[in-house]
Amino acid sequence: MQLLLIEDSARFADALRSKLAAEGIRTEWASNGHAGLRRALEGSHDVIVLDVLLTGMNGYEVCSRIRAAGQTTPILILTAKAGEYDIAEALETGADDYLVKPSSFLVLVARLRALVRRSGRNASTEWTVGDLRVDPIAMRVWRGETEVELTAKEFSVLACLTDQVEQVVSKQEIVQRVWEASTRQLNVVEVYVSSLRRKIDAPFGRSSIVTVRGAGYKLVHHR
Numbered sequence: 461m462q463l464l465l466i467e468d469s470a471r472f473a474d475a476l477r478s479k480l481a482a483e484g485i486r487t488e489w490a491s492n493g494h495a496g497l498r499r500a501l502e503g504s505h506d507v508i509v510l511d512v513l514l515t516g517m518n519g520y521e522v523c524s525r526i527r528a529a530g531q532t533t534p535i536l537i538l539t540a541k542a543g544e545y546d547i548a549e550a551l552e553t554g555a556d557d558y559l560v561k562p563s564s565f566l567v568l569v570a571r572l573r574a575l576v577r578r579s580g581r582n583a584s585t586e587w588t589v590g591d592l593r594v595d596p597i598a599m600r601v602w603r604g605e606t607e608v609e610l611t612a613k614e615f616s617v618l619a620c621l622t623d624q625v626e627q628v629v630s631k632q633e634i635v636q637r638v639w640e641a642s643t644r645q646l647n648v649v650e651v652y653v654s655s656l657r658r659k660i661d662a663p664f665g666r667s668s669i670v671t672v673r674g675a676g677y678k679l680v681h682h683r
Contacts, residue, residue, distance in 0.1 A: 461483050461484070461485045461486065461506045461507065461572070461576060461596065462486055462488070462504065462505045462506050463480065463486065463487045463488070463505060463506065463507050463508070463509060463572070464487075464490065464496070464499055464500055464505040464507075464508045464509070464533075465487050465488070465489045465490070465508075465512045466489075466490045466493070466495075466496030466499075466500070466509070466510045466514065466519070466522060467489065467490075467509070467510075467514075467538075468511065468513070468514050468515050469511075470492055472670065473489050473491070476509075477489060478625070478633075478636060478637050479565055479637060480569075481619070481620070481637060482616045482619050482620050482623075482637035482638055483596060483616070483619060484587070484594070484595075484599075484619045484622070484623070485567055485569070485572070485595015485596065488621070492514055492515045492517070493514040493515065493516040493517025493518060493519070493521065493522045493654050494516045494517055495516075496510065496514070496522055497517065497525055497526065497670040500522070500526050500531060500533065501526065501529055501531060505531045505533055505580050506532050506533070506576050506579075506645040507516075507533065507534045507535075507572050507575050507576055507579075508526070508534065508535045508536070509535075509536050509538050510522060510535055510536070510537055510538070511537075511538060511571070512522060512537060512539040512541050512550070512554070513539065513541070514538045514562050516534075518552065519537060519539065520549055520553045523535055523537070523553040523554050523618065524548065524553040524554060526554065527553070527554035533557070533579075534554045534556045534557075534575035534576065534578075534579045535551075535554065535556055535557075535566065536555070536556065536557040536558070536559065536568075536571060536572060536575060537550045537555045537557070537558045537559070537632065538559050538561060538563070538568070539550055539558075539559075539561060540559065540560065540561045541560070541604075542580065542632045546596070549636050552571045556572055556605065557575060557623075558570065558576055559577050572587050581604070583611050587622045587623075587625075587681055587683055588669065589622060589625055589680075590662060590668065591603060591604045591664075591682045592666075592668060594618065594619070594622050596619060596622075599612070599615050601615070601618065601660065603660055603663075603666070606664075606666070608659050608660050609659075610656075610657075610659065610660075613638060613652060614652055614656055614659070615656055616637070616638040617634055617638055617649070617652045617656060618656055618660070618679075620633065620637050621669065621677060621678065621679035622637065622643070622679055624678075624679075625678075625681070626678060626679070626680055626681070628672045628675045628676050628677070628678045629677055629678065629679055630675060630676035631649040631650075631676055631677075632646065633676070634649050634676075634677075635648070635649060636656060643681075649677075653669060653677055654661050656669060657669055668681075
């Protein structure tokens with residue numbers, strides 16, 4: 461899923477992008493209303509997450525202009541404004557859904573996936589790494605033609621590696637993305653990586669998850 465996030469808080473945007481990446485959702489960020497509108501009209505996204513309180517141009521106007529330009533990309537408003545008039549105005553300007561901050565991340569992801577499904581857009585839903593296929597929307601994994609059953613946490617750890625193929629991902633980054641905490645013991649990552657290797661590598665004679673001593677792990681195409 462390709463997502464455009466229009467949000468003026470860099471701290472909030474960075475945190476949300478990390479969480480979304482762990483769910484297989486790739487995010488482009490625009491930090492103000494004008495930049496967000498330009499990217500919405502120029503880019504190809506499966507869904508847009510839009511704040512209301514933006515600099516330069518507020519979210520209602522951005523939404524209205526996107527629709528006036530004929531763009532049908534689903535738009536979810538994610539804002540601290542919780543009044544019924546705020547919700548009504550967002551929907552009237554063309555938004556498809558509305559969530560109030562702080563909101564449940566699980567609910568946010570579920571609504572994003574539902575919006576993409578209902579829109580009938582042909583989202584790019586699979587990552588391919590050698591003969592490993594990962595569908596981040598349906599949370600399914602195949603090695604060749606064989607589907608591999610993973611738990612939600614195993615899938616999230618794999619998604620962290622799949623999102624950065626051939627690049628080293630640290631244990632700390634995985635903990636922050638999957639468990640949303642920086643203080644959790646890092647050995648939990650070793651446990652889940654070992655589990656992934658038993659499921660997606662060992663039965664198929666592969667060694668696709670490589671340990672980079674002192675740095676972390678990386679997912680490679682052929683090994």
